Amino acid sequence: MLTHLTPTSLPRPHSFSEFGMTAESNPSINLNEFTYRRGSEIYGEKEPAQYVYQVLSGTVRSYKLLSDGRRQIGAFHVPRDIFGLENGGFHRFTTEAVVDTAVRLIKRESLEAIAENDGALIKNLLFMTATNLQHAEDHMLLLGRKTSMERVAAFLIEMDRRLTAAGILALPMTRRDIADYLGLTLETISRSLSYLRELGVLRFIDNNQRHVVIMDRRQLVEFDRQT
Template sequence: MSDRSEVSVAAPDGVVTAVKGGPSSRCHSCGVRHVTICGVVDDTVLKAVESISRTIGVEQGETLFVEGDPVTAVYNITRGIVRLSKMLPDGRRQITGFLFPGDFVGLGARMAYGYTAEAMTAACLCRFEKPRLDKLMREHREIEDQLLALMEKEVDLAQERMLLLGRKTAAEKVASFLMSLSERFDGAETFPVAMTRADIADYLGLTLETVSRTLSAFQRDGLISLERAHMIRLLDRTRLEDMTGT
């Protein structure tokens, strides 16, 4: 990935945010500070975090890195959504995750990235050079502990995904996906869906036709409604939760 200047970018909700230079204001005004490594440190350590990070803007569809690229940096999403994917030997795409504000990209990678990361929407990210972040963790135990907690969360999500792909029916998979999206938007009944139906299919291990049929059935049965383009409203959360199979 080439160096990018600090720019203004449009968030998924259409609000344009100016990403300004000057580390004195970046972390204090960050809307996801409380759920990332910056939320567990005092102002002195926060300055050290700011000194090794750089805020970048990426456009919709832009690639952060490609599967197999050498690991050079770790990213923390502050605005927007990032899609993770792998290519199977036969050329098919498997989406392995969707990351939201507060999530890290490339955190568990060692020598090479194990997946491709692409911006699904215009996004802002904090970029940490991997060697400098490793050094900061050695110097400040609280940051290392927080990053380990985030990696443990990734493991838990991976186990849930194994269950999602291996044991659930198509309806249970789609219901689980919708409920997980709602959770990412603080339990909202109405929320944006940046993913296409093809994205959802590649994530859930279903065909595009199956995803379309299942969403249409949910709408027909009064479980959801499509409010407008890329917006879904949950009409019967209880029935959807029952359908998740958990």
């Protein structure tokens, strides 16, 4: 394992309350924390699912690969998100840390044992699975029918909503990650962002252009023809 234990002083902004439990309320569950270095794998596709994860800090990408290396990222997971929840016993994505990332993890078997007698917990699992489904359904529309500009605009709006909701956006992932999320190439991502900057919809701050973006959400939605 490339993982290593994190100091207990790590931020704990949120608990596993989405599961209707905490370590305090149910001592049979051990909530451990790990950190993963940028680029390291958290688990692989088709591996047995031992844990469920919650992002504490950092960002995680979930992806599938074709045999020749083509990659489709199905989701990015940001702080508070829960991932790795599988109904069958095996993971259906490979996940990696996009940047140095801290996660809290819970043993799958203990989760299932409790779910057996806890209707509220199962309902929470159902709700989370349905949320993931909704995201995937929206993403199918994007991948199947939207233009490159619409995809990039939708991506920025999604990240703005999930990361900050403030119009100032620190993107943790590379152009290649974005491309593999949107079904495009990194060059197309770069060109689209440059074009949005030319139009004044985006501004890059920080002399390194990559990370921080100021966006005009109003103008951006014009580029993403919604439903």
